[in-house]
Amino acid sequence: MKAAKVILALALVASLMFTFTSCTCKPGDIEEEKISQPTTMSTPSAISQQSEIVKPAVVTASVLTVGNRTVDIGDKIYPIYFDFDKSELLNDSRETLSKLAQWMKNNPSVDIRIEGNCDERGSNEYNLALGENRAASAKKYLVYLSISPERLEPMSYGEEKPSCSESTESCWSKNRRDDFTITSK
Amino acid sequence: MLSITKNIKLSSPNTIITTLVLVLLIVCATTGLPSQLEARVYLELDSPNLRRIPLAVAPLQPLYGYRENAESALLGRKILVDDLEFSTFFELLDDTSSYLEKPKSYNLSQESFDFRNWSLIGAELLIKAGYSLNGEKLVVEFRLYDTLAGKMIVGKRYRGRTKNIRLLFHKFANQVVESITGLPGEFTSKIAFCGRHKNEPAQELYSSDYDGHERRQITRNKSINISPAWSQDANKLVFTSYRRDNPDLYLIDFMKGKEYRLTNRKGINAAAAWSADNRHLTLMQRYENHSEITIIKAGSGETVQRLTKSSANQASPCWSPDNNEIAFVSDRSGTPQIYITAAQGGHWRRLTRKENYNANPDWSAHNDKIVFTSKIDGIFQICTINPDGTSLRQQTYARSNCETPCWSPNGRHILFTKKINGIQQLLVMDNKGRNLKQLTFDKMDKKSPNWSANR
Structure with a gap:
């Protein structure tokens, strides 16, 4: 009888241990206890040590972009622009890309990152996909102009890197663009 | 004194273990008792005309032997009231309790007050809470009552620190929603x-x-x-x-x-x-x-x-x-x-x-x-x-x-x-x-x- 009680108590403790191991690990613990009615107003006997809810990760600083380096190729490498919700190249863009291709042929050690951007309208995540398309369009055309695909790295910023932050068409049209960044020289 | 600090600190393993042991002791002491009230669902969540249940939250009282801290008491009550209002399950009644009961009766148990005082003003549910504040150490004891049935639905005691006062009151708000609807609360x-x-x-x-x-x-x-x-x-x-x-x-x-x-x-x-x-x-x-x-x-x-x-x-x-x-x-x-x-x-x-x-x-x-x-x-x-x-x-x-x-x-x-x-x-x-x-x-x-x- 006595042994049975001991076993019962041990089982109880073990099961509780299991329960509380999982919940005591939770951050920001508040110790909780069930009260049955009636109860005496006892003074607090146990004080739990509090931890914080969110521990920010230690993140080492890194620069946001490689730099807004534009290269003098007679003209500068300006961004190329797109129509709303489109990733097809405009005629102006083909001209810019031809100059870029010529300059890349003259500077064979240079690699370029093509950064596709969108205006703020529409879903952020769908715009990430659209930015991929815009970067891919420029890459495809440069490859067509005999630039090695290994030298071209497309990347999408979606609507996360606006060059203009007003909610106007003139601003949106500046944000629907591919930027070109030199990644190695 | 209430201070909500922004510093990040995790418990040391030792403290966690100490806490664990203490919690075990407390729970072992109370688990044997049968639950006071069987779970009962008060709201039919799928009903198209879901009605908010009238609920009163009495002003917080200091627990017996502890001094009043109006700032914490008001803040704590506000957190709880805001949570329950947000849940959309309750109609929070105005604080009319000041003339319903003797203030500072130092007792939350149901023998200490008359449910009719609360059901008369339309409250079908009542929350009473008492607290003690000792330096940074905060203990809050909550009871949720069914004023029509005249019994306690759930009672909980939470121990924490004043900087976590929001979390502490959110926890009981979760408990209230869960006891009444069967759904988990959203407050933590x-x-x-x-x-x-x-x-x-x-x-x-x-x-x-x-x-x-x-x-x-x-x-x-x-x-x-x-x-x-x-x-x-x-x-x-x-x-x-x-x-x-x-x-x-x-x-x-x-x-x-x-x-x-x-x-x-x-x-x-x-x-x-x-x-x-x-x-x-x-x-x-x-x-x-x-x-x-x-x-x-x-x-x-x-x-x-x-x-x-x-x-x-x-x-x-x-x-x-x-x-x-x-x-x-x-x-x-x-x-x-x-x-x-x-x-x-x-x-x-x-x-x-x-x-x-x-x-x-x-x-x-x-x-x-x-x-x-x-x-x-x-x-x-x-x-x-x-x-x-x-x-x-x-x-x-x-x-x-x-x-x-x-x-x-x-x-x-x-x-x-x-x-x-x-x-x-x-x-x-x-x-x-x-x-x-x-x-x-x-x-x-x-x-x-x-x-x-x-x-």
């Missing part, structure tokens, strides 16, 4: 979101309580950080960061206080969502120069499967609550629409047909509905739909874009962003599109909120 959940100050290139991640309080900055990498998503247990967060010149997927493990890079496949690794069992993530990744939906292992980042094969763009995947299906956006029809596919791949079907821009689906585990944003008459509005395409319902009728909706952990609320006075703010409403509440008011633009389970 967290919101993660992206924040950017005007004209700043960097976009960092932040978290806050569900009510917008206790905001913390999560990332400090001065890069662009997007699409945060809590694991189901809210102990981990995945997000996409450009800090190494490619949109890679990162994971923060809050229990270990560590951050890992999960995938660095060239191109986007974004919009990740957790499976119900926390073992997998579905996300957008680049295949053949465009975005497709894939599944990777949450532990290693290893690719399990490419889910979609299309020349069109895919975006914003999320799992069904049973893990069997994945909803996502695709423009394979020419415009962005929401589709559902089997989680093993194949067997896809188109979910949305009205309007020509539907995006950002989120699938609730509790009411099996999908919330999304739909461009209606030129403005993005929040809508809900059943996974079989029925019961399409427009939830907002706003004049500026409402975007990136997500469900609260129990499916009773929807969180989303809206531009107000030129700033993207976080707003929350109930699942019927009512009880709209603005959560943030500061000048930082906020994007892509994600709502965790209770912690």
Whole structure:
């Protein structure tokens, strides 16, 4: 009888241990206890040590972009622009890309990152996909102009890197663009 | 004295063990007793005319032998009242108790007051709470009473520190909602979101309580950080960061206080969502120069499967609550629409047909509905739909874009962003599109909120 009680108590403790191991690990613990009615107003006997809810990760600083380096190729490498919700190249863009291709042929050690951007309208995540398309369009055309695909790295910023932050068409049209960044020289 | 500090501190292992032992002792002492009242559901949640139950919260009393601390008492009561009001289950009665009872009776037990005093003013439920404050140590004892039946529904005592007073009262608010509705409360959940100050290139991640309080900055990498998503247990967060010149997927493990890079496949690794069992993530990744939906292992980042094969763009995947299906956006029809596919791949079907821009689906585990944003008459509005395409319902009728909706952990609320006075703010409403509440008011633009389970 006595042994049975001991076993019962041990089982109880073990099961509780299991329960509380999982919940005591939770951050920001508040110790909780069930009260049955009636109860005496006892003074607090146990004080739990509090931890914080969110521990920010230690993140080492890194620069946001490689730099807004534009290269003098007679003209500068300006961004190329797109129509709303489109990733097809405009005629102006083909001209810019031809100059870029010529300059890349003259500077064979240079690699370029093509950064596709969108205006703020529409879903952020769908715009990430659209930015991929815009970067891919420029890459495809440069490859067509005999630039090695290994030298071209497309990347999408979606609507996360606006060059203009007003909610106007003139601003949106500046944000629907591919930027070109030199990644190695 | 109340002080809410912002410093981050984790308990030392020793303290955890000490606490564990103490908790064990307390619980061992009380577990043998039978529960005072069997669980009883007070509300029929599916009823179309769900009525709010009149509930009174008595002013907090200091526990016997302790001095009054009006500041903590008022703050604590306000947290509790705000939570319960927010839940949409209760009608909070005005504080009329001052003339109902002798003040400072130092006793919460039901022998110490007359239920009729409360039922007469219409309260069907009553919360009494007492506290003791000793330096930073705060103990609060709560009782929830059914005034008509004249008995206690649940009683709890919480011990913590004054800096965690919000968490402590949120915990009991959860208990009240759970006791009355059978649903978990939402009050110890967290919101993660992206924040950017005007004209700043960097976009960092932040978290806050569900009510917008206790905001913390999560990332400090001065890069662009997007699409945060809590694991189901809210102990981990995945997000996409450009800090190494490619949109890679990162994971923060809050229990270990560590951050890992999960995938660095060239191109986007974004919009990740957790499976119900926390073992997998579905996300957008680049295949053949465009975005497709894939599944990777949450532990290693290893690719399990490419889910979609299309020349069109895919975006914003999320799992069904049973893990069997994945909803996502695709423009394979020419415009962005929401589709559902089997989680093993194949067997896809188109979910949305009205309007020509539907995006950002989120699938609730509790009411099996999908919330999304739909461009209606030129403005993005929040809508809900059943996974079989029925019961399409427009939830907002706003004049500026409402975007990136997500469900609260129990499916009773929807969180989303809206531009107000030129700033993207976080707003929350109930699942019927009512009880709209603005959560943030500061000048930082906020994007892509994600709502965790209770912690």
